[in-house]
Amino acid sequence: MLKILENANQFGRVHHGFLNDLGKLDALKTHANKYPEYVEIAEGDICWIEDGKEIIIAMLHPYLFNRLPDRDAIKRGIKNNEIVTLEGLLEKQLDNLGLILELKSGIGDVYxxxxxxxxxxxxxxxxxxxxxxxSPRLLKIIKEISPGSPTSLHTRLGVYGERFIKTAFEIPPFNCYSLDRIPQADAVTVTYKNSPARYLKRFGASMDSIHKHVFRSGKKLIFGGIDSGEAFLLAKESKAIAAYLKFNKSFFGTSYGT
Incomplete structure (x- = not known):
């Protein structure tokens, strides 16, 4: 995974959507070294257009059901500084941050x-x-192109025993995989907020149980949707490597990006 997360004494704090909001990203940069026990990680959605003439890779959250704006609308947004491209994002001084790029949707030759x-x-x-x-399918393509690129597979429905429940805008939208049958994933990201995993502890879906089965499969664990300071501390103590923060950062003595 991230080389900056190799220090076992540090825990990753994932800031959802910050790569899609340059104001929040700039605020996060100023706080990135304030808490040495944490690695600050900015996350954002990525969409793409490839039409044989050019490739546009944009930091953009698509419309409902992963529907993209048309090519001209995206280009206008880039020209008017309303949408940032991946190239533009990487020109910024982000050396003190981890980055998570969530693949959303696009058109053209995905390879x-x-x-x-x-x-x-x-x-x-x-x-x-x-x-x-x-999408396990998209993650497989990533590993075909670059086997060493670190990857995580996300789910909203959780991990139950050794089974990973896929939730993706593709056919079929739901599926069940054995954790050891998804080698393209270096880590598993399990949404905790509003997830059955939060309520069905007696069915083996507690944080500790999820970590046990993910660890046995040789993967790292990340928790998504952490919506309170209490849940964050549970995630930190669960041997996960990182957690998505979905609550006011004043819990840490600051309110940046909220």
Whole structure:
């Protein structure tokens, strides 16, 4: 995973959507070294267009059901500084942050897009990024192109015993995998907020149980949707490597980005 997370005494704090909001990202940069026990990680959605003429990789959250704005609308947004491209993002001084790029949706040759994306990330953010997605199919393509690129597979429905429940905007949208049958994932990100895993502890879906089975499969664990300081502390103590923060950062003595 992230080289900056190799220190066993540090825990990753993932700030959801900050790569899609430059104001929040700038605020986070100023706090990145304030808490030495944490690694600050900015996350954002990524979309793409490849039409045979050019490749546009944009830090953009798509519309409902992963529907993209049209190509001209995206180009206008980039021209008007309303949308930032991956290239533009990586030109910023982000050396003290980890980066998570969540693959959302796009059009065109995905192999060409991902080759370009991974080349940019390795050149300008090597050791500080990983690729996240809800789609095992997209993650498999990432590993085919660059076996060494770190990856995480996301789920909203949780991990139950040795079973990972896929939730992705593709056919089929739901599926069940054995954890050891998804080698393209270096880590598993399990949404905790509003997840059955939060309520069905008696069915083996507690934080500790999830970590046990994920660890046995040789993968790292990340918790998503952490919505309170109490849940954050539980995640930190669970041997996960990082957690997504979905609550006011004043819990840590600061309210940046909220």
């Amino acid at each position: 060409k897009v991902f080759e370009r994306m991974l080349a940019l990330l390795e050149d300008r953010a090597g050791g500080r990024y990983w690729i996240d997605t809800f």
